[in-house]
Amino acid sequence: MRTNVYIDGYNLFYGCLKHSNDKWLDLYHLFANRIIHTQEPNAIVDTVYFFTADIKSKVSTMGATAQQAQHAYHRALQTKYPNHIKIIKGYYAFEKGNMLKYKQPPDKSDRVEVWRLEEKQTDVNIALTAYRDAIQSKAQQVVFVSNDTDLEPALRALREDMGDAVTIGVIIPIRKDSRRPKNQSLSQYADWTRSYITDDELADSRLPNKVPTKKKPILKPEYW
DSSP, X not given: OEEEEEEEHHHHIIIIITTSSOOSBOHHIIIIIIIIHHHOTTOEEEEEEEEEOOOOGGGSTTTHHHHHHHHHHHHHHHHHOTTTEEXXXXXXXXXXXXXXXXXXXXXXXXXXXXXXXXXESHHHHHHHHHHHHHHTTSOSEEEEEOOOGGGHHHHHHHHHHHGGGSEEXXXXXXXXXXXXXXXXTXXXXXXXXXXXXXXXXXXXXXXXXXXXXXXSOEEOOTTO
């Protein structure tokens, strides 16, 4: 069963990777070999799409170092899996906002200026890529790695338009023992749902500290 995977990088980071030692993650090994193959032994994972956005160094705790680490990670993934991993980028909008000051009850006249950082285009990129893959017969199974209810219309459209012609899977990127809430809205359109990722699966799915290239190897960032 030809399978494509669509990873919401923002969801994966905050659900599984932040404050962990697993950021140097081998996405193909984790999802193709550790999770999907166990769920469906006949699945052959063709493409893993990684939807993300470039870090803005001026608002990152680690500054330019974080941007360099992210760039190294993306290069490492594409170097190791040139035919199987595609990175699709949105962007971060960083702009001034005028928000209600927190108080009870809310007072519409009491506002405060803030800097607002918002990720753009990820949801629509995931939805369009998966839908086009399905209708163009590029995948018999589409697997979404997300906990975001904004993707619900995309899964509903796939189910209504494709029926049983495509299998839909959902992997919620939350650690098994996490108390983070798990949204169930995506699962109502899925043929199967995996509602967690284990610590062992993450620990077993790290890229080598040095990823060889034709020139200098790509090194795992020191602070990761």
